[in-house]
Amino acid sequence: xxxKYLIIMLMLTFSLVAGxxxxxxxxxxxxxxxxxxxxxxxxxxxxxxxxxxxxxRDTGKFIKQAEEAAKAGDYSKAVKLANKAEAEGQLGYEQQxxxxxxxxxxxxxx
Amino acid sequence: MKTILITLAILAVSAVTAxxxxxxxxxxFIKHYKARFPSVPREEYVNGAYAIDPIGRENWEAIEEFPPxxxxxxxxxxxWEKPFANGKGYKDCFPDGPAIAHQYPHWDxxxxxxxxxxxxLNECLQANGEKPLKYKKGPxxxxxxxxxxxxxxxxxxxxxxxxxxxxxxxxxxxxxxxFTRRGQLNFSCATCHVQNTGLKVRTEILSPSVGHVTHWxxxxxxxxxxxxxxxxxxxCNNNIRAKALQAQGEEYRNLEYFLSYLSNGLELNGPGxxx
Numbered sequence: 312x313x314x315k316y317l318i319i320m321l322m323l324t325f326s327l328v329a330g331x332x333x334x335x336x337x338x339x340x341x342x343x344x345x346x347x348x349x350x351x352x353x354x355x356x357x358x359x360x361x362x363x364x365x366x367x368r369d370t371g372k373f374i375k376q377a378e379e380a381a382k383a384g385d386y387s388k389a390v391k392l393a394n395k396a397e398a399e400g401q402l403g404y405e406q407q408x409x410x411x412x413x414x415x416x417x418x419x420x421x
Numbered sequence: 422m423k424t425i426l427i428t429l430a431i432l433a434v435s436a437v438t439a440x441x442x443x444x445x446x447x448x449x450f451i452k453h454y455k456a457r458f459p460s461v462p463r464e465e466y467v468n469g470a471y472a473i474d475p476i477g478r479e480n481w482e483a484i485e486e487f488p489p490x491x492x493x494x495x496x497x498x499x500x501w502e503k504p505f506a507n508g509k510g511y512k513d514c515f516p517d518g519p520a521i522a523h524q525y526p527h528w529d530x531x532x533x534x535x536x537x538x539x540x541x542l543n544e545c546l547q548a549n550g551e552k553p554l555k556y557k558k559g560p561x562x563x564x565x566x567x568x569x570x571x572x573x574x575x576x577x578x579x580x581x582x583x584x585x586x587x588x589x590x591x592x593x594x595x596x597x598x599x600f601t602r603r604g605q606l607n608f609s610c611a612t613c614h615v616q617n618t619g620l621k622v623r624t625e626i627l628s629p630s631v632g633h634v635t636h637w638x639x640x641x642x643x644x645x646x647x648x649x650x651x652x653x654x655x656x657c658n659n660n661i662r663a664k665a666l667q668a669q670g671e672e673y674r675n676l677e678y679f680l681s682y683l684s685n686g687l688e689l690n691g692p693g694x695x696x
Contacts, residue, residue, distance in 0.1 A: 364672065366664040367605050399605070406602060413597045418616050421441055421449045 341390045346381040349393035350374060356400025365407035370399040443581050443592055443682050447631075450615070450683050454629045457619055466632030467690045473619055474626045481694065490566055490640040490692040493647045497567025500560065505549045511564070514545035522572035522689055526579065526678050528588035535591050535674040539565065539649060556668035557652035565638045566647055569691030577635060577689065579682040595679030598672055599630075604663030610676075625696070634681045636693030647692060650677060 341349075353374050360366040377392035415421070441449070454466070458473050465472040471481045501519055504510045515521050525538040539561055543553040554561040581592045599610045613622060614630045621627070637650040644652075651673050655665035666672045 361664070364666060365603065368659055368662040368664050369605070370664070402605075406607065410601050413593075413600060415600060416611060416616065419449055419453055419611070421445055 341386045343381065343386060346377070346386040346389040346393070349390045349397070350377050350381065353377065353393040353396035353400065356397040356404070358400075360400045360403030360407075363404060363407040365403035367399045367403045370396050370403070373399070446596065446679075447683050447685060450629075450631050453615060454618065454631055458629070464687065466629060466684075467635040467687050469628040469632055469636065469693075469695070470626045472632070473628070477626065477696070480696075484694050488640070488692075489642075489694055490638075490647055493563050493566040493638075493640070493692065494570045495567075496560070496563035497565065497570075500564045501567055505546075505551050507549055509549050511542070511545060514541075514548070519568045519571040520575060522568050522691065523575035523577060526674065526681055528580070528582055528585065528591065528678075530582070530585050530588075533587055534671070535595075535678045537669065537674055537677055538568065539651070540669055540674070557649055557655065558646070562638050562647040562649060565649065566692040569636075569638060569689065572689050573691070575689045577681060577684045577687050579678065579685055581682065591675045592679055592682065594672075595675035595677070598676045599679055604658065604661035606661040608661045610657070630680060631683050632687055634677065634684050635687050635689050636691045636695075638691060639693045639695050641695050643696065 353370075357366060357370045357374060360370070373392045373396035377389045377396065380386070380392060381389035451463070454461075461472050468478070468481075471478040501511050512518060517524070522538060525541065526535050528534075529536040539554075539556055542561065542564060543556075546553050554564075582588050602609045602612070610630070613627045614633070618627050618629045634650060637653075638647045639653070640647045641653075649668070651668035654673050654676065655668060658665040
């Protein structure tokens with residue numbers, strides 16, 4: 312009786328450890344909530360870039376594709392695409408903001 | 422004595438820190454291109470890449486024997502002559518017309534914005550209860566082709582008026598846009614059209630910006646039709662993987678203002694044919 316209990320306890324502990332190790336290792340499959348979160352972050356980044364006329368060409372497309380993947384249940388694809396779009400949004404914003412001052416390039420001599 | 426010295430000092434400082442005006446910008450561009458293409462005469466710049474690419478020019482001259490934009494000129498003439506529903510016509514909005522392309526772009530003091538020809542055409546249509554035209558594709562290219570053809574030989578003369586500081590601000594915004602890197606490829610207009618003019622991007626030779634605006638609208642073989650300058654702006658932005666801005670929006674109109682100034686003194690030669 313005691314050994315049965317012990318086995319169950321061991322199994323539970325094992326699965327907990329395995330689960331947290333998987334999360335720590337990043338093996339954990341993203342779920343719908345994670346996908347929605349990533350898409351929301353991507354859209355926010357896209358809007359931020361757009362606010363300074365810095366949106367890149369494909370950012371919106373990647374977000375659409377992420378939404379479609381999420382709808383189809385492929386959450387890891389959705390997250391991957393959304394992360395890519397978020398990175399583009401951030402880079403596009405920084406690109407414009409870093410050029411707030413006009414600098415005539417040195418190859419054009421006055 | 423002290424006043425004189427102070428005045429001289431102030432003058433000296435302001436001379437050093439004075440911003441280059443539009444004329445200085447234009448001359449810097451011309452100097453740059455002259456050094457890059459010493460044998461190309463100034464008036465040839467209106468032919469863009471065909472002023473600097475002899476093989477492209479040969480092909481282009483062959484195409485110009487039966488210009489692909491001719492049907493668009495004819496369609497445009499029909500548009501110009503057809504009365505609106507209210508009996509009026511384009512002639513009433515543009516009594517000097519149709520040879521009016523050289524009057525644009527210009528600073529509109531009343532509206533506080535750069536006025537371009539397509540914008541003015543749509544204002545005419547809307548004022549007469551007609552539906553406005555789209556700015557990149559479609560029938561606007563017909564009427565622009567007709568006006569451009571009638572305006573051939575007119576000289577570009579963009580003015581940045583002294584009496585309205587907003588005009589200079591718009592010019593400077595256009596200039597800023599020209600030199601700003603954008604898109605995933607991180608290019609500015611200057612990257613291709615100043616730094617690398619005469620060199621190739623894939624198979625195409627990059628044209629200089631002096632002469633860029635004179636030959637619009639353009640029949641582009643790639644489009645299989647005539648398209649507007651702002652359509653080309655959108656295409657260029659897409660090429661460098663930047664999301665295109667709005668045709669006839671503020672940014673592209675300011676860019677057109679700056680770009681057109683660079684072509685001051687050149688003769689209009691639209692519509693054009695390009696690869």
